[in-house]
Amino acid sequence: MHSEKASLGLKIAAWGGLVFLHFPIFIIFLYAFNTEDAAFSFPPQGFTLDWFSVAFAREDVLESIKLSLQIASIATLIAMVLGTLAAAALYRRDFFGKESISMLLILPIALPGIITGLALLAAFKRFGIEPGVMTIVIGHATFCVVIVYNNVIARFRRTSHSLIEASMDLGADGWQTFRYIILPNLSSALLAGGMLAFALSFDEIIVTTFTAGHERTLPLWLLNQLSRPRDVPVTNVVAMMVMLVTMVPILGAYYLTKSSESVAGSGGK
Amino acid sequence: MQISTPIAVAEQRQGVMNRLSSLLYRKPNLYLSMLLIPPLVWFGAIYLGSLLNLLWQGVYTFDDFSMTVLPELTTANFTALFQPANFDIIVRTVSMAIAVSIGSALIAFPIAYYMARYTTGKTKAFFYIAVMMPMWASYIVKAYAWTLLLAKGGVAQWFVEHMGLTPLLQFILGIPGVGGSTLSTSHLGRFFVFIYIWLPFMILPIQAALERLPPSLLQASSDLGARPWQTFVQVILPLSIPGIAAGSIFTFSLTLGDFIVPQLIGPPGYFIGSMVYAQQGAIGNMPMAAAFTLVPIVLIAIYLSVVKRLGAFDAL
Numbered sequence: 001m002h003s004e005k006a007s008l009g010l011k012i013a014a015w016g017g018l019v020f021l022h023f024p025i026f027i028i029f030l031y032a033f034n035t036e037d038a039a040f041s042f043p044p045q046g047f048t049l050d051w052f053s054v055a056f057a058r059e060d061v062l063e064s065i066k067l068s069l070q071i072a073s074i075a076t077l078i079a080m081v082l083g084t085l086a087a088a089a090l091y092r093r094d095f096f097g098k099e100s101i102s103m104l105l106i107l108p109i110a111l112p113g114i115i116t117g118l119a120l121l122a123a124f125k126r127f128g129i130e131p132g133v134m135t136i137v138i139g140h141a142t143f144c145v146v147i148v149y150n151n152v153i154a155r156f157r158r159t160s161h162s163l164i165e166a167s168m169d170l171g172a173d174g175w176q177t178f179r180y181i182i183l184p185n186l187s188s189a190l191l192a193g194g195m196l197a198f199a200l201s202f203d204e205i206i207v208t209t210f211t212a213g214h215e216r217t218l219p220l221w222l223l224n225q226l227s228r229p230r231d232v233p234v235t236n237v238v239a240m241m242v243m244l245v246t247m248v249p250i251l252g253a254y255y256l257t258k259s260s261e262s263v264a265g266s267g268g269k
Numbered sequence: 270m271q272i273s274t275p276i277a278v279a280e281q282r283q284g285v286m287n288r289l290s291s292l293l294y295r296k297p298n299l300y301l302s303m304l305l306i307p308p309l310v311w312f313g314a315i316y317l318g319s320l321l322n323l324l325w326q327g328v329y330t331f332d333d334f335s336m337t338v339l340p341e342l343t344t345a346n347f348t349a350l351f352q353p354a355n356f357d358i359i360v361r362t363v364s365m366a367i368a369v370s371i372g373s374a375l376i377a378f379p380i381a382y383y384m385a386r387y388t389t390g391k392t393k394a395f396f397y398i399a400v401m402m403p404m405w406a407s408y409i410v411k412a413y414a415w416t417l418l419l420a421k422g423g424v425a426q427w428f429v430e431h432m433g434l435t436p437l438l439q440f441i442l443g444i445p446g447v448g449g450s451t452l453s454t455s456h457l458g459r460f461f462v463f464i465y466i467w468l469p470f471m472i473l474p475i476q477a478a479l480e481r482l483p484p485s486l487l488q489a490s491s492d493l494g495a496r497p498w499q500t501f502v503q504v505i506l507p508l509s510i511p512g513i514a515a516g517s518i519f520t521f522s523l524t525l526g527d528f529i530v531p532q533l534i535g536p537p538g539y540f541i542g543s544m545v546y547a548q549q550g551a552i553g554n555m556p557m558a559a560a561f562t563l564v565p566i567v568l569i570a571i572y573l574s575v576v577k578r579l580g581a582f583d584a585l
Contacts, residue, residue, distance in 0.1 A: 005387075006383060006386075006387040010379055010382065010383055010387075011383065013379035013380065013383070014379050014380045014382075014383030014384070014396075017376060017377075017379065017380035017468075017472075018380070018396070018399050018400075020376075020465070020468075021399065021400065021403040021465075021468065021469065022399070022402075022403060024411060024414035024415060024418060024465065025402075025403060025406060025411070025414065027414050027417055027418060027424060028410060028413070028414045028417075031417060081307070082307055082308040082311055083308075085304045085305070085307055085308050086304075086305070086308040088304050089301055089304035089305045089308075093297065093301065095301065101305070101309070104312050104313075104316070104317065105308070105312065107316070108316060110522065110569075111522075111526075111565070111566065111569070112522060112523070112525055112526020112527070112542070112565050112569075113526055114526045114528060114541075114542045114545050114546070114562060114565075115320070115323070115526065115562045115565065115566065116316075118323060118545060118549060118558055118559070118562055119316075119319035119320045119322065119323040119562075120315075120319050121549065122319065122322055122323045122326055122555060122559070123315075123318060123319035123322050123323075125555075126322060138315060141311075142311070142312070142315065142316050145308065145311075145312075168291075168294065173289075174289060174293060196405070199405055200405075202407075203407040203408055203409065203410075205408060205409050205529060206526070206527075206528070206529065206542075209546070210549075219407070219408075219409045222409050222410065222413060223409055223529065226413060226416065226533060235413070239407075239410045239413050239414070240410075242407045242409070242410050243406055243407050243410045245407075246405055246406050246407040246410075247402050247405060247406045249405070250398075250401055250402055250404075250405040251398065251402070254397075254398060254401065
């Protein structure tokens with residue numbers, strides 16, 4: 001259908017755009033192996049793997065990694081349960097307030113993070129809740145729900161309801177239908193949504209700044225590092241790692257949902 | 270009395286489950302509310318409750334002398350938004366958000382256009398992943414990468430020097446309102462970082478809008494004698510407006526609320542986000558911070574009602 005060829009200018013703009021999108025990421029990977037220990041000079045002076053061992057020997061780095069993994073796991077689990085429930089409720093029937101509910105789910109990522117963060121902080125303060133791991137998880141789970149919801153509802157819409165009716169007709173109870181019919185159908189969408197939610201939570205910084213109290217997740221650790229130039233090599237290594245943790249899930253999610261109508265992650269953060 | 274063997278127990282359990290599932294099937298409203306209650310409680314109580322509480326805090330009084338919040342209702346916080354110092358912050362943030370939206374639309378369009386019209390199969394998938402990976406890659410690391418790129422003696426400077434563009438850069442940095450003393454402390458640098466970070470959010474909706482464009486429409490246009498650029502200006506561009514509008518929702522709203530990038534790159538001076546952060550943190554003036562959060566909420570509401578007319582919601 002596209003008989004004509006793209007003009008050279010268009011080609012350059014398109015491929016140049018891709019280079020623009022990836023160049024800073026490439027730079028992060030490059031500098032993680034740089035021998036220099038203080039400056040950002042370009043081109044890099046030499047190749048070394050030493051900073052990896054230095055970074056992984058640092059108590060504060062390990063602790064932040066552990067905290068971020070823990071928070072992302074709990075937040076993802078909560079988001080998977082709530083997102084699936086909401087998707088199951090909203091995919092088929094029309095009822096009063098349905099539109100408002102789906103709006104409500106999207107709101108935490110549609111509104112800027114400062115609003116969600118400050119709102120949660122003000123609420124925690126009012127009820128005398130001390131900011132900590134639990135408050136970070138609450139914030140993260142709130143904006144992760146919509147990611148799981150988007151993936152699961154797309155799958156529900158493709159799943160024929162007659163399958164569920166057939167299962168019930170053949171004598172399966174609710175649990176069996178869920179276990180043997182619904183869950184296998186949903187599994188890859190659920191997994192994709194979960195991976196994206198995990199990546200989103202692992203990387204989140206704006207809401208976290210407000211809800212973290214004295215805890216320091218990995219992104220907060222990184223932000224704090226930026227005002228400390230003497231730690232540049234360790235920062236570079238951690239930056240590369242965070243980059244990997246957030247980029248790999250998108251590949252996984254893409255392959256898990258490739259065949260379906262709407263591809264995971266296209267809904268935005 | 271019947272002895273309850275494991276099988277009988279299992280049957281009994283199955284009986285209960287069966288009755289439960291048929292009950293739920295016969296009473297769909299009960300089923301629906303069982304599904305909806307957990308997410309609704311979470312979002313209604315935790316999220317919506319917090320939001321309303323925050324807006325309510327905006328009418329509380331902050332006592333400058335004792336540095337405490339008093340539960341006396343006032344509109345002073347909202348009128349204070351229009352004081353020159355505060356209003357400057359709002360203008361600075363909004364103009365950056367508008368500039369970033371326009372800039373990213375200009376850069377995103379050719380990429381989206383090429384993706385939608387000239388790629389198929391494997392190349393299209395490659396482009397898709399190549400746009401999505403940077404979109405999902407860590408926000409803070411992307412911002413950090415730009416501090417590396419723009420730093421003194423960093424990559425950007427190296428390129429500029431080796432291409433002999435230093436005088437040009439100095440000239441651009443000298444323009445008031447755009448420049449600054451170095452790239453990393455200039456408005457221009459901050460603008461580039463924002464564009465970089467939000468660009469994928471603009472590419473994907475435009476691409477989706479162009480993808481939906483029926484080829485027959487373009488054939489009709491050329492059959493009726495339009496030159497390629499006429500087809501582009503009069504058919505393709507108008508039909509891609511919903512996509513651009515949808516993408517701009519992201520670029521506008523995300524720039525409006527950001528406070529990390531303005532803190533890392535660009536000249537000093539608050540953004541709305543950094544002002545909110547400073548007010549609630551160091552100063553402890555939660556009412557003023559709450560009043561400031563109302564600005565992005567109102568602006569985004571206005572913006573959404575405008576782009577809705579452009580058909581942005583159909584392109585999301």
